[in-house]
Amino acid sequence: MNAMMELCISTLTQGFIYALLSYGVYITYKILDFPDLTVDGSFPLGAAVTAIMLVKGVNPFVTLLAALFIGAVAGFVTGFIHVKLGVRDLLAGIITMTALFSINLQIAGSNLAIERSIDTIFTSGPIMAIMGNSSLIYRKFVVALILAVVVKLILDWYLKTKSGLLLRAVGDNATLVTTLAKDKGNVKLLGLVIANALVALSGAVVCQEQRAFSSTMGTGQVVFGLAAVIIGTTLFRKLSFVKATTAVLVGSVFYKACIQVAISLGLPANLLKLATAVLFLVVLVLGNKQKGGEDRA
Amino acid sequence: MIKGEITYEKMMALAMAAVMTMAALTGCGGSSDSASGDVPVIGISQYGQHASLDNCREGFLLGLEESGLVEGVDYVIDYQNAGFDDTIAQQIAQNFSANNVALMCGIATNSATACYAAAEDKNIPVIFTAITDPVKAKLDSGNITGTSDKLPIEEQLKLIRALQPDAKTIGILYTTSEPNSVSAVEEYQAKAPEFGFTIEAIGVMQQSEVLQAADTMISKGVDCMTNLTDNNVVGVLPSILEKTNDAGIPVYGSEIEQVKIGCVASAGIEYVALGKRTGEMAAKILKGEATAEEMPYETITDSEIYINPGVLETLGLTVPEDIAAEAIDVTAE
Numbered sequence: 001m002n003a004m005m006e007l008c009i010s011t012l013t014q015g016f017i018y019a020l021l022s023y024g025v026y027i028t029y030k031i032l033d034f035p036d037l038t039v040d041g042s043f044p045l046g047a048a049v050t051a052i053m054l055v056k057g058v059n060p061f062v063t064l065l066a067a068l069f070i071g072a073v074a075g076f077v078t079g080f081i082h083v084k085l086g087v088r089d090l091l092a093g094i095i096t097m098t099a100l101f102s103i104n105l106q107i108a109g110s111n112l113a114i115e116r117s118i119d120t121i122f123t124s125g126p127i128m129a130i131m132g133n134s135s136l137i138y139r140k141f142v143v144a145l146i147l148a149v150v151v152k153l154i155l156d157w158y159l160k161t162k163s164g165l166l167l168r169a170v171g172d173n174a175t176l177v178t179t180l181a182k183d184k185g186n187v188k189l190l191g192l193v194i195a196n197a198l199v200a201l202s203g204a205v206v207c208q209e210q211r212a213f214s215s216t217m218g219t220g221q222v223v224f225g226l227a228a229v230i231i232g233t234t235l236f237r238k239l240s241f242v243k244a245t246t247a248v249l250v251g252s253v254f255y256k257a258c259i260q261v262a263i264s265l266g267l268p269a270n271l272l273k274l275a276t277a278v279l280f281l282v283v284l285v286l287g288n289k290q291k292g293g294e295d296r297a
Numbered sequence: 298m299i300k301g302e303i304t305y306e307k308m309m310a311l312a313m314a315a316v317m318t319m320a321a322l323t324g325c326g327g328s329s330d331s332a333s334g335d336v337p338v339i340g341i342s343q344y345g346q347h348a349s350l351d352n353c354r355e356g357f358l359l360g361l362e363e364s365g366l367v368e369g370v371d372y373v374i375d376y377q378n379a380g381f382d383d384t385i386a387q388q389i390a391q392n393f394s395a396n397n398v399a400l401m402c403g404i405a406t407n408s409a410t411a412c413y414a415a416a417e418d419k420n421i422p423v424i425f426t427a428i429t430d431p432v433k434a435k436l437d438s439g440n441i442t443g444t445s446d447k448l449p450i451e452e453q454l455k456l457i458r459a460l461q462p463d464a465k466t467i468g469i470l471y472t473t474s475e476p477n478s479v480s481a482v483e484e485y486q487a488k489a490p491e492f493g494f495t496i497e498a499i500g501v502m503q504q505s506e507v508l509q510a511a512d513t514m515i516s517k518g519v520d521c522m523t524n525l526t527d528n529n530v531v532g533v534l535p536s537i538l539e540k541t542n543d544a545g546i547p548v549y550g551s552e553i554e555q556v557k558i559g560c561v562a563s564a565g566i567e568y569v570a571l572g573k574r575t576g577e578m579a580a581k582i583l584k585g586e587a588t589a590e591e592m593p594y595e596t597i598t599d600s601e602i603y604i605n606p607g608v609l610e611t612l613g614l615t616v617p618e619d620i621a622a623e624a625i626d627v628t629a630e
Contacts, residue, residue, distance in 0.1 A: 014388065
């Protein structure tokens with residue numbers, strides 16, 4: 001296979017897998033206006049649960065459900081600390097994230113590797129039955145694509161339901177929610193639960209793809225998620241027919257592509273972060289310019 | 298208002314141009330890679346910038362050369378550094394896989410794991426170095442081999458006993474999530490009684506906690522401290538040494554680079570030699586003399602004794618004649 005083609009496919013795969021995390025960050029940051037730092041902990045949480053279950057011989061698809069559930073619990077904890085105990089949003093996330101660092105290690109024991117003999121969602125029965133003839137890189141691509149698109153469609157549908165509309169209302173105009181006789185705290189809690197379930201799902205898929213859980217794998221994921229969301233929504237701000245979730249998906253792919261370009265160009269790792277920061281700044285400034293224009297108009 | 302709009306349009310165009318340039322550049326990168334397709338590419342993924350890991354890489358290149366292979370003719374190197382970022386390590390490995398490198402070399406556990414995952418489908422051979430416990434990292438079977446840098450713990454204990462005949466407790470700082478460190482601490486605890494020591498170990502979860510742990514360690518009145526190859530601890534070693542020197546507590550390193558920074562001494566393996574052995578193994582694979590699958594991984598146990606005479610003198614330690622004769626002075630050029 002053409003190297004360039006293959007590189008594009010594996011970059012898209014990365015973008016799709018991490019898009020699941022970006023959807024979560026989109027819900028908290030963009031919809032709820034809640035800077036949720038739980039992500040750095042709930043991402044490896046999903047991976048830790050998946051790793052230990054895979055090693056114990058659990059079906060790889062079941063581990064995804066388990067990750068969704070445990071991520072939801074993590075989101076609930078942050079929500080509970082913020083809404084019920086009245087701790088500031090940023091701090092509530094930090095508390096859960098810090099606690100999760102220990103909990104993740106308790107769950108997985110230590111950094112954990114998954115042997116090749118253990119099946120993952122990319123090598124197990126159903127996938128092999130459908131596309132067992134194609135190479136692993138294609139299987140990973142298709143599975144990641146399906147996951148990213150299906151979750152996106154479910155989210156799109158959900159955001160149009162009554163519950164979803166309330167969620168959007170809390171971020172935009174919390175007073176409205178109160179006048180509708182709904183508790184905005186509970187709505188926020190629900191948003192955090194959904195967001196962190198998605199983040200943990202992303203961690204679970206990364207764990208299966210990488211065949212490893214590492215306690216440090218969560219570091220910087222919030223920043224990545226924010227970047228993907230902001231890049232995506234900024235790029236498509238003018239095209240109102242593009243759904244925000246689609247924009248986030250593209251933002252996620254765009255970010256991963258930039259990293260891949262930098263690696264291909266042989267940029268040293270130290271400069272890599274700087275390049276990302278510059279790119280991030282350019283997109284942000286672009287976004288602000290546009291916002292300013294709209295405000296004046 | 299109109300002015301603002303124009304600026305925006307301009308910036309958008311600029312951004313688009315930038316994106317397209319980048320796309321074009323990757324295109325070029327891709328095609329030039331396949332153009333040099335005749336010469337096998339060795340992809341080296343190093344987990345981060347770190348003196349010992351750098352030594353491994355240098356040794357690896359040396360090992361290839363000394364096995365009679367010529368760079369540019371028999372192989373070309375694609376060296377990448379992940380800056381201690383797991384996500385970057387993954388993308389580097391995928392880059393190697395997409396470019397169909399002949400061999401991947403993973404320096405340190407996380408990089409090797411990422412390489413092995415990316416090589417899964419194509420069965421590209423992976424060679425690793427600087428991994429203390431390949432079995433625990435599940436890198437001991439399959440189309441993978443390499444070298445393990447198990448700490449020479451007995452030699453280190455022997456050295457400490459020789460330099461500090463009256464010492465009773467040895468302090469160790471380590472990261473609890475590092476499997477390498479945990480197993481090394483266990484080994485220290487098991488072997489220390491033989492040499493009449495007790496081990497005082499303090500675990501941390503991240504680098505920001507190390508200095509506080511060092512303060513605690515000093516307050517416990519340990520007679521000396523010894524290092525592992527724990528990245529979090531070694532990363533802040535200079536600050537630890539400031540504290541311990543004030544308190545008059547000698548710190549023993551786990552390899553040469555730590556002694557250069559200011560540890561009193563170390564019985565440590567030589568990372569250039571470790572890398573060199575890895576390079577020789579890689580050469581065998583490239584020449585087709587053996588596959589990574591056939592070759593078992595090797596644990597390098599030969600250790601050297603390194604001393605830092607300046608620090609030894611400051612702390613009032615004397616090196617016994619027999620050890621001084623074979624020890625390597627790291628400050629001598």
